[in-house]
Amino acid sequence: MPGTMPRETILIDADDTLWENNVYFEQTIEEFLTLLEPFGYPREYARHILNETERRNIRQHGYGVRSFGRSLEETYMKLAGHLAERKTVGNIHDRVQELECTPPNVLEGVIETLDYLAGRHRLILFTKGEAAEQAAKVERSGLQIHFDAIEIVPEKDVATYRALVNRHHVVKSRGWMVGNSPRSDINPALEAGLNAVFIPHHATWALEHEEVRSGAGRLLILTSFRALREHF
Ligand SMILES: [Mg+2]
Numbered sequence: 001m002p003g004t005m006p007r008e009t010i011l012i013d014a015d016d017t018l019w020e021n022n023v024y025f026e027q028t029i030e031e032f033l034t035l036l037e038p039f040g041y042p043r044e045y046a047r048h049i050l051n052e053t054e055r056r057n058i059r060q061h062g063y064g065v066r067s068f069g070r071s072l073e074e075t076y077m078k079l080a081g082h083l084a085e086r087k088t089v090g091n092i093h094d095r096v097q098e099l100e101c102t103p104p105n106v107l108e109g110v111i112e113t114l115d116y117l118a119g120r121h122r123l124i125l126f127t128k129g130e131a132a133e134q135a136a137k138v139e140r141s142g143l144q145i146h147f148d149a150i151e152i153v154p155e156k157d158v159a160t161y162r163a164l165v166n167r168h169h170v171v172k173s174r175g176w177m178v179g180n181s182p183r184s185d186i187n188p189a190l191e192a193g194l195n196a197v198f199i200p201h202h203a204t205w206a207l208e209h210e211e212v213r214s215g216a217g218r219l220l221i222l223t224s225f226r227a228l229r230e231h232f
Helices: 022-039 043-061 065-083 086-101 110-118 131-141 158-167 182-191 225-230
Strands: 009-012 122-128 149-153 175-179 195-198 219-221
Touching (some): 022 043, 022 065, 022 086, 065 086, 110 122, 110 225, 131 149, 158 182, 175 182, 182 195
Parallel strands (some): 009 175, 175 195, 195 219
16 A cells, blocks of 8 residues: 555544543543532532633643542532531542543554554644643553654644644645544644544533634544544
């Protein structure tokens, strides 16, 4: 194949594109909302307060499991008020600790598809989050062997896409971003002049929801990671 097919540069998101991620956070949040019900708060209201707290903490402390733990604790303290118990705060942090230790559950079809793509194109893993935490996940996934580079950034926005394009000398018309998040993967990549492949995941985090906007590049929407083989 090489020589007959143009070699593209494909940037690939990790959380909820290569492996399950948000579904574990959602399980923890469901348990947390149950914990708050005896205080008289409807689940939707408690969830709203948690989302607001997460937005604020992400701006201040970035993404990651520790930031998430901080948000759960603050939401609990706020809603439980003077009824808050130290033991419960401890339980919340134990649960978050478990979350951090959950081994990456690689999505179906990912390994063979990466194997196929890596033989034909340049692959760069592009993920956002807390650097050490994301690096540990990549390592435990065993998927790094398929990639020419691993890039971990605090936020995936137009500026970080442009910086990555420059650092790796990506020809934009031959560059693609593959991911599940309109906000972090699709819209900023298109705005930076790249092409994009949107692979929706049913459990995409609420804070990543956004309408897909059209940009200069091409946009493909696929139903599975495996379907990349039909296009690259
Ligand atoms: Mg993702």
